[in-house]
Structure formats: structure tokens, C-alpha cells
Amino acid sequence: MMVISKQSGFTLLEILIAVMITAIMAAMAYTGLNSILDSSHHTQTRDERFTRIQLSMNYLVRDLRHILARSSRDSFGEPHPSIETPIDGSYLISFSRTGWSNPADKDRSHLQRVAYALENGELVRYHWNHIDQGPGAEPYRMVLLDQVDTLNFEFLDEKLDALREWPPVDLVDQDRIDAPVPVGIRFSLTLPDWGPLTRTLALQQ
Numbered sequence: 449m450m451v452i453s454k455q456s457g458f459t460l461l462e463i464l465i466a467v468m469i470t471a472i473m474a475a476m477a478y479t480g481l482n483s484i485l486d487s488s489h490h491t492q493t494r495d496e497r498f499t500r501i502q503l504s505m506n507y508l509v510r511d512l513r514h515i516l517a518r519s520s521r522d523s524f525g526e527p528h529p530s531i532e533t534p535i536d537g538s539y540l541i542s543f544s545r546t547g548w549s550n551p552a553d554k555d556r557s558h559l560q561r562v563a564y565a566l567e568n569g570e571l572v573r574y575h576w577n578h579i580d581q582g583p584g585a586e587p588y589r590m591v592l593l594d595q596v597d598t599l600n601f602e603f604l605d606e607k608l609d610a611l612r613e614w615p616p617v618d619l620v621d622q623d624r625i626d627a628p629v630p631v632g633i634r635f636s637l638t639l640p641d642w643g644p645l646t647r648t649l650a651l652q653q
Contacts, residue, residue, distance in 0.1 A: 497641070504571055504592040505645060508635060511562050511573075512649050514547040517629045520561050520579040527625050531614045533601060539563040541601055544579050563587065564599065571596045571637070597638040604632035 520528050533541040542563040561581070563574040571594075574587040603614040608631070615627035634648040 500593050501639070501642065501645070504637070505647070507573060507592055508564070508637070509647060509649065511543075511545055512633055512635070513651070514545040515629050515633070515651055516544045516546040516559065518544040518546075518559065518579060519625050520544055521581065523581045523583055523585045529615050529625050529627050530629055531603075531627075533614055539565050539574070540599055566596060566599055569596055570594050571599060593639075595640055597640055598636070599638070600636045602634040603630040604634070605630055608632075610634070 515531060517530050519530055522528060528542065531541070531543040533539075540563075542561065545560050545562055546558060559579050561576040561579045565572045565574065571592045573590045573592055576585060576587050578585070600612075601614075602610040602612060604610060605616065611630075614630060615624045619627055629651050632648060632650050634646065636644045636646040638644045
């Protein structure tokens with residue numbers, strides 16, 4: 449008598465169920481991985497944004513704290529007070545500063561003329577290598593931060609009154625050129641994602 453052995457195996461239904469389970473697990477794994485990657489990208493973007501904001505605030509604080517009571521001349525030979533704001537709708541503020549480090553021992557002064565502007569939502573810093581600029585002198589331009597709504601300044605005079613412009617509007621001609629620096633300055637950098645960031649600094653006379 450011939451004995452026929454039965455071979456065990458998977459039925460078509462079992463194979464389909466296994467494929468479905470594998471597909472579901474793969475989809476869940478992909479969703480979880482995609483969520484992790486999105487969260488990592490968001491965190492990295494937020495950290496980069498925070499770093500740029502810190503850098504911009506540091507530039508502003510460092511520049512403003514080193515303001516110097518020293519008038520300047522532009523490339524046309526026209527005199528300007530040590531601090532000037534606003535300026536022909538181009539710069540929000542322009543000022544002379546000291547304390548410009550020179551680690552490479554370049555042929556330049558430790559004094560510097562600096563200006564800040566908002567251009568298409570970008571905070572831009574300009575500087576000139578010399579306070580008194582020669583003919584055709586062009587500033588160095590550096591974008592510090594994007595997505596900026598406003599940058600406003602207030603100047604504290606000897607009575608600690610807050611003025612929106614400097615030199616004070618009641619000064620004229622040579623008095624404006626020779627105007628001293630204020631006793632303090634307050635700036636407010638407004639960002640759509642962080643709101644206003646405000647600092648008040650005392651200035652050396």
C-alpha cells in the first residue's frame with residue numbers, strides 16, 4: 449500500500465494576511481520615522497534661528513556700547529554728527545565707535561563708522577574702515593538676520609527724557625555736528641516669532 453505524505457505550507461489567504469501585516473507595520477514605522485525627522489528639522493531650524501538672533505543682539509549691543517563722541521565725514525566731505533538717525537530713509541542709524549579690534553594688525557584705525565538698516569525684512573549692518581571716508585568709499589555690508597519687522601531706537605538725554613531722533617531736533621547746523629552722545633540708548637528689535645527684544649544701554653560720555 450502506497451502512503452502519500454502531506455506537505456505542510458502556507459495557504460494563499462495566510463500569505464495575503466502576512467503581507468498586509470507587514471505593510472501596516474512598514475507604514476507605521478515610516479510615519480514614526482517621518483515624524484522624528486520633521487521634529488529634528490524643526491528643532492534644528494529653531495536652534496539656528498535662536499543663534500542668529502543672539503548674534504544680531506550681540507552686534508547691536510557691542511556696537512552701541514562703544515559709541516564715540518566723534519563726528520565723521522562722508523565720501524563727499526560732508527560732516528556728520530557722532531550719532532545720526534534717521535538718515536535719508538536709507539540707514540536707521542549711523543554712528544562712530546571705538547574699540548574695533550585689529551588682531552591681524554591691518555593698516556587701519558581702531559575707530560569705525562557703523563550703520564544699521566532694514567532692507568526687505570532683513571537686518572543689515574554696514575561699516576566703513578575709516579570714520580572719515582575718502583572719495584568713493586563703499587561700506588562693507590553684512591546681513592545679520594531675516595524676518596525682522598522693526599528696529600527702533602530711543603535716546604536718553606541728560607534729563608533722561610527719551611528722544612526718538614539724535615541729535616535732538618532743536619539743534620541746528622554746527623550744534624548738530626558737535627552734539628554730544630546721549631547718556632543712554634534703548635533699542636527694540638521686533639520679530640514676528642519672538643516679539644520685541646529690548647535692551648537699554650548706558651553710554652560713556
